[in-house]
Amino acid sequence: MGVTEKLAGFIVGTNFGDIPQEAIDIAKAAMLDCLGTTLAGSTEPAGEIIAQFVKEMGGEPKAGVVGHGFRTSLPNAALANGTMGHALDYDDVGGPIGHPTVVLLPGLLALGEWLKSSGRELLEAYLIGYEVGSKIGTGIGGQHYAQGWHSTATLGTMAAAAACAKLLKLDVEKTRLTLGLAASQAAGTRANFGTMTKPFHAGNANRIGVTSALLVRSGFTADENILERDMGFAALYSAGGTYDVNRMPEGLGNPFHILSPGLTFKFYPACFESHRTLDALLYLVEKHNLSPNMVESIECRAHPMIPQILIHSQPKAGLEGKFSMQYTLAAALFDGRVDLETFTTEKVLRPEVQAFFSKVKMNIDPSLDRSHVAGGPDNVTVKLKDGREYSHQVEWPKGHPRRPLTKDELHGKFRSCARKVLAEEDAQRVIQLMGKLENIGDVSTLMDIVTEERQ
């Protein structure tokens, strides 16, 4: 039995009862968090443009667009809501997919709204998609991302296809074809980090998952062994054949990726690679009551991969600031906090902040341990003009499974995001609904709230 067939067997054969409660609990928190970032993202420029675009394209009104008060076709809703969910880069992080929830939830909610799926079916499809996408990524290996592919887009597409096939209850054969059709659409390069096209990648992954599963259900055909074949997904997306497809079906759901290595909830709406240094600097700023005029320079230790991800050393736009060690650290120092207000183009262009970029130094240290998302200590040293020096080291950023956000912090983050669109009582209702998601009979109840037009 081939690898694609094995994964399809897992997708079809795994049910809610096979999934540990701990995984369900994290999934519910992740979905709430993603709904929050989608609501907040719906008012971002990328969110506004994509909503307007799908509105103009039009479509049978089957699924709602978050924060915009209209319905459209399933692929359009998946595209728009997925783009909004990632617009702020505030959504969760987990390797090897990158941003797992935002490539899964919007497509599943669109399909679920139409199919009137239950909360259980939604959770089941989400966790299976997460697991399968992660396993495909494990088999493909790190060269995929290193070469320039945005794994959230590419692996995310495969994850979304797996999840949508599950929610549509496709059989093993059709699930294999869905993976084959989706693989021929997987796309997204990291050169587009710091632009609106990065969140578009997430929307596109959702749209492709929905479209592929629906087309195969209607009789569309594709290669049935797309993962392992000579010109298949692993061979083409691993750059030079450094893959091992046999790792894909190994230990499926044992444990689920969402439990180990686990899922990180972002505390700052910036690229995750800035979070450890932000934790460290914000700690120093508060402890020593630092202000910008006292500071001579900020130095941090970084793995060689970091400047290849935080690619904007001289950011000029809000989105670029999210992918900039220079700006994230400068903002932390100047504002004493990093939150939804931090990443506007206006704030990035502040002359005093722009002038500070040259005082941020990254000391590249290849000896640092870096298994993609698993942490690795980042030392931050602040040198003051009066000669004093303060250092702090953070191993696990706030929000990492080893330093999880409390329930209150998660709900607080959701409320701060939802506030941009929803009334306080609606935000509270969403929190309550998501808390008992496995008991909800029809997820459109939830969608009716979050797709309301904003106040």
Next chain:
Amino acid sequence: MTSQTLSIEGNRKVGTTERVANLIVETNFADIPKEAIDIAKDAILDCLGVALAGSIAPVGRIIAEFVREMGGTPIAGVVGGGFKTSSSLAALANGIMGHALDYDDDLPVSTSIGGAVHPTAPVLPAILALGEELKVSGKEALTAYVLGFEVETKVFYGIGWRHYVSGWHATATMGTMGAVAAAAKLLKLDSHQTRMALGIAASEAGGLRQNFGTMTKPFHCGNAAKNGVIAAMLAKKGFTADDSILESQFGFCNVFGGDGQDPGIVEARTTEALASPFMILHGVVLKRYPACLGAHRALDAILWLAQEHDISPEEVDSIECDLMPQVINRLDPKTGLEGKFSMAFCMAIALLDRKAGLEQFTDQKVLQPAAQELIKRVRHVPSVRRDDAQRPPAVVTVRLKDGKVYSHAVEIQKGDPQVPLTKEELFAKYRECAQLVLSSADVERSSELVSNFEDLYDVSTLMDIVTKGRR
């Protein structure tokens, strides 16, 4: 467009993406030679014909039904469908139909990237869908077409063969870049917006050759057309992307160029190609058979042998030819689509029917015992491996049970610009395809409109005809 626009502006280095964007923005109808326009019109007519025939193939029917169910603001027609939808969904459906039969055009060997890109099917549907929405003239559509053709082929030329060899379906990946170039032109994007559109499109480009012989192969064409439309429309609305996507470190050429290829060499090759005459001046291959182009020379050979020596299938002991398994990858065909990607089936059906037309590539024809029996008699005799400039002829040898041996070699297939279809043959192919859907009056009317495409005031006139419902 003049060569000056390709030079260095002051001391600032002009990158590949900017060159491509400038080419798109600055080229106008008057800059395109008449010869290129004539080739374009033939290619457009041919593509419309195969799309009409493709609209009643299973994949054409499925995608039309899907698009109808999804719904969309009714702006652009679906070929053979009798309804309109959004421009992006119309581009998707019509692009899939255009490639459904694998009967659409291809690049000639003289380009040195021959056979690797179907130039028209990913680009034309984007133009016609947007053209209908924007009510563009035939001249504008032709300009956009030549530019789409130019960008998809020259970006591919820059990256080189290894892109295709490693398993990417260049028609899908490069087709996306061609479609966005054409869409950007029709939407009159400025240079900056065009660079954004190229950046968005690059993040939509994909397509695996592993899917050859399935419905996903034609899907690649529709997807490319749709990608181009969406990327250009989003860029027009202010969506942002990397402004140097072709040459950026983690950009298009890096992920699609195969591993370890020097980006400087890719950039130099693309730059050189962009400064050369329009790629379309090499002409296009108009296909005589609705099968993978890789099989065409062998089909020419075996059909000639069957006719010349009046070979009946029962007499045949074995057939020898290069199966080209790296391209024509279905070694055990069971469906009509797989038959198009099986050299053995092509040989078998040519002997059985002495034809390789639309009726030959069906599930029934592939599954018939006589064909399956002959497929087993086809033996792989590799020809010397192709290099870029020269390739060995396709040799087919038929050995009969009575010991007779017939052999024939074909250098260049009929339909290549070096052995072109006559106008009459082109129109005959169009009629054969279009009459499956259109009335004979509409067949004639539509071919006249394309023959005088540069005089067309609004491409909707043409689209109104080819998007009528089936008779």
